[in-house]
Amino acid sequence: MAEITIDKTACIRCGACVDVCMIAGVFELGEEGSQPVHPERCWDCGHCVAVCPADAIDHENFPLEECPIIDPELLPSIESLEAALRARRSCRAFKDEPVPRELVRRLVSIGRWAPTTHNSQSVDWIAIDDRLRIAELAKATIDRFLHYTGLAQNPVLKPLFTLAIGARNARMLRRYRKVAVSLSKRWGEGEDPIFYRAPVILVAHTPVGSPFGCDDAGYAAYNLILAAERLGLGTCQIGFVQGIAARDRKIRERLAIPTSRALQVVLALGYPKHEFRRVLPRRDPNLVWNPR
Numbered sequence: 001m002a003e004i005t006i007d008k009t010a011c012i013r014c015g016a017c018v019d020v021c022m023i024a025g026v027f028e029l030g031e032e033g034s035q036p037v038h039p040e041r042c043w044d045c046g047h048c049v050a051v052c053p054a055d056a057i058d059h060e061n062f063p064l065e066e067c068p069i070i071d072p073e074l075l076p077s078i079e080s081l082e083a084a085l086r087a088r089r090s091c092r093a094f095k096d097e098p099v100p101r102e103l104v105r106r107l108v109s110i111g112r113w114a115p116t117t118h119n120s121q122s123v124d125w126i127a128i129d130d131r132l133r134i135a136e137l138a139k140a141t142i143d144r145f146l147h148y149t150g151l152a153q154n155p156v157l158k159p160l161f162t163l164a165i166g167a168r169n170a171r172m173l174r175r176y177r178k179v180a181v182s183l184s185k186r187w188g189e190g191e192d193p194i195f196y197r198a199p200v201i202l203v204a205h206t207p208v209g210s211p212f213g214c215d216d217a218g219y220a221a222y223n224l225i226l227a228a229e230r231l232g233l234g235t236c237q238i239g240f241v242q243g244i245a246a247r248d249r250k251i252r253e254r255l256a257i258p259t260s261r262a263l264q265v266v267l268a269l270g271y272p273k274h275e276f277r278r279v280l281p282r283r284d285p286n287l288v289w290n291p292r
Ligand SMILES: Cc1cc2nc3c(=O)[nH]c(=O)nc-3n(C[C@H](O)[C@H](O)[C@H](O)COP(=O)(O)O)c2cc1C
Pocket: 088, 089, 090, 091, 092, 236, 237, 238, 239, 240, 241
């Protein structure tokens, strides 16, 4: 249980800590200001410390010296934020140029500012910048993709395979057969249709069984993706590898994902060969208010 104390002389009785901790209910506002009456309920979100206008809360896990004041001057305007979001593109052509490891480290670090379930902060990453390993992984992904799509349409094995993976998955794999064959052909012609010769592959993983691991990793990955563009880098999420790895232990082993962890997001990262000059139109999402 975290130790939480309140400096009564500093507390201005604003009740902000009570409000932001409404779900856990750690604090109560009394005559003498706020009191941590249920510290055992604290789940370390840190909101009390982040919001207290008087720096009156001493929380064992959030020492003030590790919690700098937010500088509004450094925050992007809505215009610049929207411009960055609109300019982001998936990169499928990378320069033959390595990415310094300290930049990769910085990006992974930026990923942590994304929200996670119950503030679990349980997203970790694997980085691969060994060209040979990346090529082997691309080849293995194509081979397994060919294998599964082949099983799905094999007239003899089809019923058994459908029973094993479900009719929907089997249908999807049958639809992807042509894609698998085309990927294999392009690989044979010397292209890399999986990672586009990216010099770095990043893999986000979360604990097995974490009910929102996919969301946690997805948010962290998107932080990283946006930040990468600000550093002149390009990214592309590689769902092909994610899809195959979800079914194939050998691919997970190639990525050295610990058995206690679930692979969530695979990204290709590198310096883009081409600059995107234009923003493309997008479907404006339908929005319905108070539907019945
Ligand atoms: C979950 C997910 C999986 C994806 N998988 C792949 C992939 O395997 N290969 C690829 O080239 N692009 C992949 N993409 C990129 C999408 O094709 C791309 O986001 C989409 O075409 C829109 O283009 P943009 O990202 O440039 O806006 C994936 C994107 C997402 C969100």
